[in-house]
Structure formats: C-alpha cells, structure tokens
Amino acid sequence: MQGLVIKSTGSWYQVKTADSVVDCRIKGKFRIKGITTTNPLAVGDVVDFEMEPEQGTGVITTLRPRKNYIIRKAVNLSKQAQIIAANLDLAVLVVTLASPRTSLGFIDRFLVTAEAYDVPAVLIFNKLDLFSDEGLEILAEYQAIYQNIGYPCYSVSAKEGTHIDSIQELIKDKVTLFSGHSGVGKSSLINRLLPDLELRTHQISDWSDKGMHTTTFAEMFELPQGGYLIDTPGIRELGVIDIEKQELGHFFPEMRERMNQCRFNNCRHINEPGCAVLEAVENEGIALSRYDSYLSIYNGNDTRA
Numbered sequence: 299m300q301g302l303v304i305k306s307t308g309s310w311y312q313v314k315t316a317d318s319v320v321d322c323r324i325k326g327k328f329r330i331k332g333i334t335t336t337n338p339l340a341v342g343d344v345v346d347f348e349m350e351p352e353q354g355t356g357v358i359t360t361l362r363p364r365k366n367y368i369i370r371k372a373v374n375l376s377k378q379a380q381i382i383a384a385n386l387d388l389a390v391l392v393v394t395l396a397s398p399r400t401s402l403g404f405i406d407r408f409l410v411t412a413e414a415y416d417v418p419a420v421l422i423f424n425k426l427d428l429f430s431d432e433g434l435e436i437l438a439e440y441q442a443i444y445q446n447i448g449y450p451c452y453s454v455s456a457k458e459g460t461h462i463d464s465i466q467e468l469i470k471d472k473v474t475l476f477s478g479h480s481g482v483g484k485s486s487l488i489n490r491l492l493p494d495l496e497l498r499t500h501q502i503s504d505w506s507d508k509g510m511h512t513t514t515f516a517e518m519f520e521l522p523q524g525g526y527l528i529d530t531p532g533i534r535e536l537g538v539i540d541i542e543k544q545e546l547g548h549f550f551p552e553m554r555e556r557m558n559q560c561r562f563n564n565c566r567h568i569n570e571p572g573c574a575v576l577e578a579v580e581n582e583g584i585a586l587s588r589y590d591s592y593l594s595i596y597n598g599n600d601t602r603a
C-alpha cells in the first residue's frame with residue numbers, strides 16, 4: 299500500500315492512505331547519498347508499506363523518490379543531518395516589521411536556503427493591524443523589494459483575521475512549510491488556518507501517551523480546504539546547509555539573471571571590473587539590502603539574525 303508520512307517520531311511513522319492512518323515501522327535501510335541522517339524518513343515522504351494484520355500496524359518497505367527535502371544539521375554531531383520534511387510545494391516565512399521586527403538579513407537567508415532546496419518561497423507580513431498609514435508605506439516598500447525579484451508577499455493580521463482568506467487560497471492543495479522567528483505570530487496564524495484546534499491538541503497528547511517525543515519533529519496537518527500545513531516547532535529557520543561561495547549568487551534570483559553579463563565568468567561580484575551585479579546595485583536595479591545580505595553570507599557571518 300502507498301501512503302504519505304504525516305508524523306514521525308524517529309522510530310514510528312504515521313502513514314496516511316486514502317481511507318486510514320496506520321502506525322508504521324521501518325524495515326531495511328533508507329539512505330540518501332552523501333549525507334548521514336539521524337532519521338531516514340520525514341513528514342511529506344511517500345512510502346510503500348505492508349500491513350501486519352495481527353498488530354494492526356504497518357512496515358514501511360520503500361521510499362518513493364523525493365522532489366525536494368529540507369534538512370538541518372544535528373545539534374551535536376556535525377556530520378549528521380536531520381531531514382525535517384520532504385516533497386514541499388511551498389515554504390512560507392512569517393515575518394513582521396512590527397515588534398519583534400524581522401531583519402532583512404534573516405529573510406534573505408531564508409530565501410537563499412529555499413532556493414538551494416528548490417522550494418518556492420513566499421513571505422507573509424503579519425501584524426498588519428499595528429500599522430499607521432506611514433507604516434503601511436514602509437511595508438509596501440519592503441514588499442516591493444521581494445515582489446520585484448519574484449517572491450510573492452502577503453499582508454495579514456492573525457489577531458484580527460485580516461486577509462486570512464488570501465492565505466487559505468495560497469496554500470490550498472499544497473504541502474506548505476511554515477517558518478518564522480519566535481513572536482512574529484506564526485502560531486496565531488496557524489490557529490487561524492487550522493481552526494479545529496481540539497483535534498490538533500488531541501492528536502499530540504494521543505501520541506505522547508505512547509511515550510513518544512514529538513517536539514523536535516515537524517508536524518503535518520491536513521487543511522480543511524485540501525493540502526497540508528507543516529509546522530516546525532523549535533525550528534526557527536530552514537535548515538542551514540553548506541553553500542559553496544561561488545554558487546551563492548545563483549540563489550539570489552536578481553543576481554542569477556545578471557551574472558552571465560559579468561566580464562569574468564568566475565566573477566564573485568565583490569570588486570571585479572565589469573561586474574553586472576555591482577552595476578545593478580549602483581543604479582538600484584538590485585536592492586542594497588539584498589546585496590548586503592549576499593556579502594554577509596559570502597563572508598560567513600552566520601550569526602547575524
């Protein structure tokens with residue numbers, strides 16, 4: 299039988315088929331070439347499994363090829379990585395320009411990672427209710443930076459329920475990952491999108507009754523209008539992955555589209571003569587904040603929030 303992994307605790311997996319949800323174990327080895335992972339499967343994986351009729355549980359036998367996946371490095375073992383989720387259609391970053399204000403550096407890091415993972419990304423600006431007219435103008439300016447390079451931007455108020463319908467429309471029938479810094483209102487927004495909170499709480503306690511730890515794993519929730527929402531408790535950003543310096547520019551769409559006009563084909567876009575990227579920064583075709591983020595990541599200033 300084929301199914302979708304909707305919950306993982308490390309040794310047990312909840313697998314959803316068209317008409318049921320089966321607790322499954324794994325048989326055999328599931329490896330990704332080149333990386334060692336602490337968990338072989340994650341939410342969003344499509345698997346084949348066989349039922350064990352006596353126990354009412356299943357055994358996963360095969361993993362279907364993934365179209366993408368996101369990982370994070372395991373905390374203690376630097377060589378190991380944890381797969382957070384697979385087969386994503388969309389990565390959403392919830393941000394706010396109100397308190398606690400999300401820095402542009404953080405947004406840009408998120409977008410670079412999404413590009414590297416090949417997951418389309420959008421930004422949701424929350425706490426719209428806190429903005430004055432002047433604030434709204436600034437908000438529009440920030441959004442223009444990202445809209446112009448192809449990242450759709452949405453404005454909502456999770457508190458007042460403003461524009462929630464546009465988000466429901468956006469994520470309908472998709473598998474969407476939600477990320478965001480603590481305090482931006484990610485939980486409030488998710489509660490708007492999954493009004494059936496009782497069910498959500500119930501599912502969690504049901505699993506912890508079995509002595510399983512749920513907190514460090516992403517959770518996948520079925521949306522009432524179709525599709526799935528993945529929440530990543532305890533994970534504020536997409537997994538950090540190693541990006542080669544010479545590749546970094548490719549993960550900035552506005553640099554990617556210009557860099558083949560640089561004079562040198564190994565241009566780093568830092569101080570080279572005839573650099574099309576620097577020229578665009580100069581004449582404001584590329585936003586200075588975006589270019590600053592490029593330099594910051596290039597120079598390995600990973601700690602900047």
Ligand SMILES: Nc1nc2c(ncn2[C@@H]2O[C@H](COP(=O)(O)OP(=O)(O)OP(=O)(O)O)[C@@H](O)[C@H]2O)c(=O)[nH]1
Nearest residue numbers: 424425426455456457479480481482483484485486
């Ligand atoms: N004014 C206003 N406040 C909001 C809005 N959304 C959330 N908040 C408030 O912001 C604070 C953080 O909201 P949460 O939903 O807990 O934020 P979170 O991003 O999930 O953060 P953690 O719970 O720390 O993970 C709470 O005090 C919310 O009431 C909004 O749209 N407008």
Ligand SMILES: [Zn+2]
Nearest residue numbers: 560565567573
């Ligand atoms: Zn260049």
